[in-house]
Amino acid sequence: MSNRLDWVQTELQALKEAGLYNQIRTIGSPQGAWLIVDGKRVLNFCSNTYLGLANHPNLVAAAKKALDEMGAGPAAVRSIAGTTHLHVELEQRLAKFKGVEAAITFQSGFNANLATIPALVGKEDVIFSDRLNHASIIDGCRLSGAKIIAYDHCDAASLEAAIKDNLSHYRRAIIITDGVFSMDGDVAPLPEIYEVAHRYDILLMVDDAHGEGVLGKGGRGIVDHFGLHGKVDIEVGTLSKAFGVVGGVVAGNAVIVEWLRQRGRPFLFSSAVTPPDAAACIAALDLLESSTELVDRLWENARYFKAEMKNLGFDTGLSTTPITPIMLGEAPLAQQFSRALFEAGVFAMAIGYPTVPQGKARIRVMISAAHAKDDLDQGLQAFEKVGKQLGVI
Numbered sequence: 148m149s150n151r152l153d154w155v156q157t158e159l160q161a162l163k164e165a166g167l168y169n170q171i172r173t174i175g176s177p178q179g180a181w182l183i184v185d186g187k188r189v190l191n192f193c194s195n196t197y198l199g200l201a202n203h204p205n206l207v208a209a210a211k212k213a214l215d216e217m218g219a220g221p222a223a224v225r226s227i228a229g230t231t232h233l234h235v236e237l238e239q240r241l242a243k244f245k246g247v248e249a250a251i252t253f254q255s256g257f258n259a260n261l262a263t264i265p266a267l268v269g270k271e272d273v274i275f276s277d278r279l280n281h282a283s284i285i286d287g288c289r290l291s292g293a294k295i296i297a298y299d300h301c302d303a304a305s306l307e308a309a310i311k312d313n314l315s316h317y318r319r320a321i322i323i324t325d326g327v328f329s330m331d332g333d334v335a336p337l338p339e340i341y342e343v344a345h346r347y348d349i350l351l352m353v354d355d356a357h358g359e360g361v362l363g364k365g366g367r368g369i370v371d372h373f374g375l376h377g378k379v380d381i382e383v384g385t386l387s388k389a390f391g392v393v394g395g396v397v398a399g400n401a402v403i404v405e406w407l408r409q410r411g412r413p414f415l416f417s418s419a420v421t422p423p424d425a426a427a428c429i430a431a432l433d434l435l436e437s438s439t440e441l442v443d444r445l446w447e448n449a450r451y452f453k454a455e456m457k458n459l460g461f462d463t464g465l466s467t468t469p470i471t472p473i474m475l476g477e478a479p480l481a482q483q484f485s486r487a488l489f490e491a492g493v494f495a496m497a498i499g500y501p502t503v504p505q506g507k508a509r510i511r512v513m514i515s516a517a518h519a520k521d522d523l524d525q526g527l528q529a530f531e532k533v534g535k536q537l538g539v540i
């Protein structure tokens with residue numbers, strides 16, 4: 148018997164002992180306020196369907212129509228035969244929605260970052276990156292081969308200090324930050340970061356995956372939220388969260404979008420999203436453009452839930468958005484908390500290292516416009532019960 152995979156078994160065992168092993172649950176129903184998870188009906192507190200669009204009848208109908216008219220698969224990468232009229236329409240509509248010159252879509256937000264960063268910077272260049280940026284930004288930065296300099300989280304002064312010390316040693320530079328930080332729910336100080344980018348004439352890129360459909364007027368995102376139209380060169384977004392479907396987008400400067408069509412490797416070397424995906428995203432845009440009702444309800448729900456959790460004595464960290472972390476500390480406690488919630492009919496996953504730093508494990512509750520007030524109240528009761536049972540509150 149060969150031993151060459153023994154190390155994997157050892158590592159897996161270590162994850163289990165540290166409370167960091169992902170027990171992946173299986174969903175047996177469409178996304179909504181309630182789900183069938185591992186055969187049990189539970190309140191959904193962990194999907195990213197901020198606006199309840201993943202199973203919205205308009206999106207489902209649009210996807211069905213596209214399936215009938217255009218088929219199931221793209222059969223090619225975008226740059227060969229995979230660009231249908233639906234992809235073109237989606238990109239035009241996204242650019243209009245975001246109020247930017249142009250937009251290009253990818254198979255995911257993750258791919259949007261992997262496409263964009265290496266297309267803009269390389270070995271002779273430098274990236275100034277918020278210390279808590281998303282994994283897909285970190286991977287995109289590594290892939291580029293550029294020097295990566297992390298600045299303190301959401302700290303424009305730390306960013307400026309890093310720029311002063313380093314900029315002159317490199318050919319080109321880019322500043323990259325998450326818009327809304329996915330594990331803490333705090334928002335990047337984009338106006339201050341823009342001031343720094345402008346002062347040093349450096350490209351500015353923001354990944355607004357959790358701000359798309361959430362922040363700004365009718366969900367137009369972080370740039371709209373701060374009134375920074377025309378000032379952010381690259382706005383990365385996802386169609387997989389609030390939009391309820393799947394895909395990524397880069398919106399902004401037309402020259403950059405044109406460049407990404409030529410040099411974005413996931414665009415050139417990985418097949419397009421399917422016609423039903425693109426059609427469903429267009430239907431999501433129709434809804435977002437027709438009314439702010441869903442976005443308003445999302446925020447109403449989030450404010451209510453967070454205020455009540457604080458009243459119960461829970462620590463919801465730094466969040467100022469519908470992402471609600473319940474800070475618990477050690478990973479095994481977070482896992483135990485999540486299991487007890489599940490027993491009590493609430494699906495809310497524990498998140499530990501390496502997704503968040505060691506000792507900062509948490510339950511992350513994702514509030515949605517799909518939740519009714521009754522749903523939120525049932526969730527609060529379960530949190531109170533489990534919190535008391537485990538001595539957290």
Ligand SMILES: *Cc1c(COP(=O)(O)O)cnc(C)c1O
Pocket residue numbers: 254255256257258281283284325329354355356357385386387388393394395
């Ligand atoms: C979720 C997320 C992504 C990835 O988006 P997908 O469309 O799911 O690939 C990228 N960046 C950030 C900040 C995210 O939170």
